[in-house]
Amino acid sequence: MIEFRQVNKTYPDGTAAVQDFSLTVPSHTTTVLLGSSGCGKTTLLRMVNRMVDPSSGAVLIDDEDVADVEPVALRRRIGYVMQHSGLLPHRRVIDNIATVPRLNGASRADARARGYELMEIVGLDASLGVRYPGQLSGGQQQRVGVARGLAADPNILLMDEPFGAVDPLVRVELQRELSRVQAELKKTIIFVTHDIDEALTLGDQIVVLKAGGEIAAAGTPAELVQNQQDEFVSRFLGLDSGRRSLTAATADDGGWLISDAQGRPLGVVDSQPVQRP
Amino acid sequence: MTWVLENLPRIGELTLAHLALSLPAVVIAFVLSIPLAWGANRVRVLREPVLTGTGLLYAVPSLPLFILLPALIGTSVRDPLNVVIALSIFGLALMVRSAAEALDAVTADVRTSATAIGFSGVGRFFTVELPLAGPALLAGVRVVCVSSISLVSVSAVLGVSSLGSLFTDGFARNIIGSIVAGIVMTVVLALICDLLLVLAGRMLMPWQQTSRRRRPLPTRAREVAA
Numbered sequence: 001m002i003e004f005r006q007v008n009k010t011y012p013d014g015t016a017a018v019q020d021f022s023l024t025v026p027s028h029t030t031t032v033l034l035g036s037s038g039c040g041k042t043t044l045l046r047m048v049n050r051m052v053d054p055s056s057g058a059v060l061i062d063d064e065d066v067a068d069v070e071p072v073a074l075r076r077r078i079g080y081v082m083q084h085s086g087l088l089p090h091r092r093v094i095d096n097i098a099t100v101p102r103l104n105g106a107s108r109a110d111a112r113a114r115g116y117e118l119m120e121i122v123g124l125d126a127s128l129g130v131r132y133p134g135q136l137s138g139g140q141q142q143r144v145g146v147a148r149g150l151a152a153d154p155n156i157l158l159m160d161e162p163f164g165a166v167d168p169l170v171r172v173e174l175q176r177e178l179s180r181v182q183a184e185l186k187k188t189i190i191f192v193t194h195d196i197d198e199a200l201t202l203g204d205q206i207v208v209l210k211a212g213g214e215i216a217a218a219g220t221p222a223e224l225v226q227n228q229q230d231e232f233v234s235r236f237l238g239l240d241s242g243r244r245s246l247t248a249a250t251a252d253d254g255g256w257l258i259s260d261a262q263g264r265p266l267g268v269v270d271s272q273p274v275q276r277p
Numbered sequence: 278m279t280w281v282l283e284n285l286p287r288i289g290e291l292t293l294a295h296l297a298l299s300l301p302a303v304v305i306a307f308v309l310s311i312p313l314a315w316g317a318n319r320v321r322v323l324r325e326p327v328l329t330g331t332g333l334l335y336a337v338p339s340l341p342l343f344i345l346l347p348a349l350i351g352t353s354v355r356d357p358l359n360v361v362i363a364l365s366i367f368g369l370a371l372m373v374r375s376a377a378e379a380l381d382a383v384t385a386d387v388r389t390s391a392t393a394i395g396f397s398g399v400g401r402f403f404t405v406e407l408p409l410a411g412p413a414l415l416a417g418v419r420v421v422c423v424s425s426i427s428l429v430s431v432s433a434v435l436g437v438s439s440l441g442s443l444f445t446d447g448f449a450r451n452i453i454g455s456i457v458a459g460i461v462m463t464v465v466l467a468l469i470c471d472l473l474l475v476l477a478g479r480m481l482m483p484w485q486q487t488s489r490r491r492r493p494l495p496t497r498a499r500e501v502a503a
Contacts, residue, residue, distance in 0.1 A: 051393060076395035086390025090408045090484045103395050132484040148394065158393075 001027050002048060002156065002188060007057030009043050009213075017043045018054070018213035025205075027062075027155070028186040032199040034236070035209035041192045044213060045158050048190065049078045061156065076104055079149030079157040079187070083164045085141040087133040093144050094119070094129035100152040111151075118147040121184075123177055139170035146178065150185070159191045163198065175201050196237055200225070208233050280454030288443065288458055295439040295466060298360045298432065299425040305361070306368025306421050307414075313369075314376035315402070328374045335370035339363065339431050360432040360439075367428060368421040375417025379410035412485055415478045419471055426467040430459070440466070 002025040009018040018040040025031045033041040046052040047059045050071040059066045066074060087096050097118055098111035106114070116126055122143045133141055142162055149157050163171045175198060182189065182202075193199055199206050200221045208216040208224070210232060217224060217233040224237060225244055238244055246266065251257040255270035281288070317327040346352065346359040383406045391405045407414075433441030440463045447455030479486065 049393065051389075072395055072397045075393060080390070080393035082386070082390055082393065084386050086386050086393070088387060088391065088405060088409075090405075090411075090482065100394050103400075134484065 001025065001060075001062055002190065003060040003063075004044065004047070005058045005060065007044070007047060007054040007059060009040070009047070009052060010055045016212055021057075021213040021215070023207060023215070023218070025188060025190060027188045029204040030182060030189040030191055030202050031205045031207065032191045032193060032203035033207050033209060034193060034196065034199040034203075036194055036236075039209040039211050040213035041209055042160055045160055045190055045192050048156065048158055049075045049080060051075075076100060076152060077154050077156075079152065079154040081142075081145045081149040081157065081159045081162040083161045085133065085138075085145035085162075087141060087144055087148070089133050091132075092129065093124075093131050093133065093136065096133065096144060097147045097151050099148065104152055114151060115147070118150055119144075121150070121181060122147045137170075138166045139174060142166055142170075142174055143177070146174075146181070150181075150187075155188055157187045157189045159189060161193055162191075164193070164195070171195075171198070178202060208236055278454065280452055281458050284455070284458075288440075288462060291438060291440050291442055292462055292466060295426070295429055295441075295463070298357055298437070298439055299364060299422075299429045300470075302361050302364030302368050302425050303418065303422045305365040306372045306425075307418055309365070309369055310372035310376040310417075311380075311407075313373050314380055317373070317377050318381050324377065328377055331370050331373040333370070334366050337366070339367070339428055340434065342366070343432055343435055355436050357437055359435075360429065360437050363432075364425045364428055368425055371421050371424060372417050375420070376410075376414060379413030379417065380406060382413060383409045408482070411482050412478070415474065415482075419474050422470050422474060423467045426470060427463060430463060 004021050004023045004025075007018060007021050008016070010016045021040075021044060023031075033044060035041050043052050047054055048061070048066065050066055050069070053067065087093075088099070091099070094112055094115045097115035098106075098108070101111035101114050102108065116129060119126055119129060124140065124143050124147065128136065128140065133144065136144065142165075145162060149159070163174045166174065179202060191199075191202055203221055205218065206221055206224055207218045210216045216236070217227070217230050219227065224233065227233075245261045246258050247261070248256040248258050248269065251268050255268050257268055258266045260266055313327065313331065317324045342363045343359055344354065346363055347354050347356065350359075350362070352358050387405065387409065388401070391401045396405060429439045430441030430444060433439055433445045440459050443455045443459030443462070447453065447457075447459060
């Protein structure tokens with residue numbers, strides 16, 4: 001469990017990146033911090049592994065204040081995946097993944113064996129291990145980034161817009177892979193994004209942030225989509241533009257054609273709606 | 278030509294002496310430039326003063342420096358040490374700015390990610406920043422190497438043996454073969470050392486070739502491939 005307790009972050013020049021932010025991130029779930037750029041979501045994420053220290057307040061991991069943990073040791077037991085993968089361009093793919101186990105003191109052979117294990121988990125062919133990051137596609141690089149984040153078998157995985165720089169098709173594929181990996185590994189993930197669809201796909205809990213890290217809304221994806229009370233949230237999720245106000249019409253060959261409020265067809269439902277208890 | 282053939286052992290000897298004067302200077306300049314460049318990048322207000330200051334050292338004329346150094350550090354005028362120190366200073370003048378820029382060019386993304394996955398400051402510098410600055414550092418070292426090899430010759434005027442001695446002797450005794458041999462050997466030596474540096478760079482930085490090859494094919498090649 002990760003707990004933000006009334007954290008504030010004010011930079012020396014007086015900018016308040018985060019003000020009085022409190023949140024509990026349950027273990028083994030994915031919490032998405034959703035917001036436009038400049039809302040403080042990356043700052044919040046980096047407070048967990050002490051790349052940013054809060055000006056006041058505390059961040060606790062399983063009731064232990066991270067301020068009491070030596071930053072380098074802390075970072076070695078928390079996975080971190082970022083945009084543009086952040087891979088070390090001068091190290092082979094396998095050594096990139098093996099970096100953290102190596103830093104943690106594993107032998108080269110053990111670390112590499114672990115690396116190949118992870119390549120399989122994230123769906124990378126083992127033959128890519130000897131390549132350099134520059135020889136991979138953007139999507140493959142992000143997979144390597146995820147594998148590296150998981151290499152030390154951390155309980156916590158911090159993901160900072162990890163799929164922000166890949167094309168939409170690959171992004172969807174990576175999101176699906178991440179869901180699959182998460183279903184298996186059950187890490188505590190904090191995922192930062194400004195992509196609403198990504199948040200709805202991956203989040204067990206979504207926290208919508210306004211500027212300064214102010215929580216505009218928090219809840220499960222279903223709760224957020226159904227609750228249209230907050231104007232900011234509605235606008236952010238695209239609820240007010242009718243993007244998620246759907247209408248159904250009978251389709252030509254049976255089933256239902258689903259369209260949004262502007263009449264843009266979104267897809268076909270071929271069965272009756274599921275009755276929820 | 279006959280002069281050259283008759284004096285091959287001496288030319289060989291002088292070539293080695295030439296290397297013994299220039300290579301240590303290259304190494305010293307490189308090793309000293311790294312902490313200076315690191316410090317200059319670190320303390321931003323000092324960056325320009327340090328870089329410009331060391332750069333200006335290159336403006337010191339070489340001959341007077343060779344003569345001045347003995348007075349400053351108490352060596353004899355013909356001591357090879359003077360030459361090595363003077364060349365190190367010139368090398369440093371060229372190298373500090375290259376090194377500072379090379380280290381500065383390592384992308385913020387890579388730095389952030391190295392920190393995030395748990396590199397300590399020192400570990401990050403030696404295993405991430407320094408290797409990634411490698412190609413640009415190598416470019417600097419190549420300039421310093423060639424420049425040192427050519428500058429060494431000047432010290433022959435003072436009586437310190439190097440390939441420059443072939444030049445001074447040739448002039449004094451009017452032997453064209455000696456003069457030409459001195460010039461040609463200096464150039465050849467500079468070229469060989471430069472080539473060795475390039476090869477060493479390829480071996481030490483194998484990721485470079487691959488990333489170069491990965492660049493998108495030119496349009497025509499792509500059409501052919503299609």
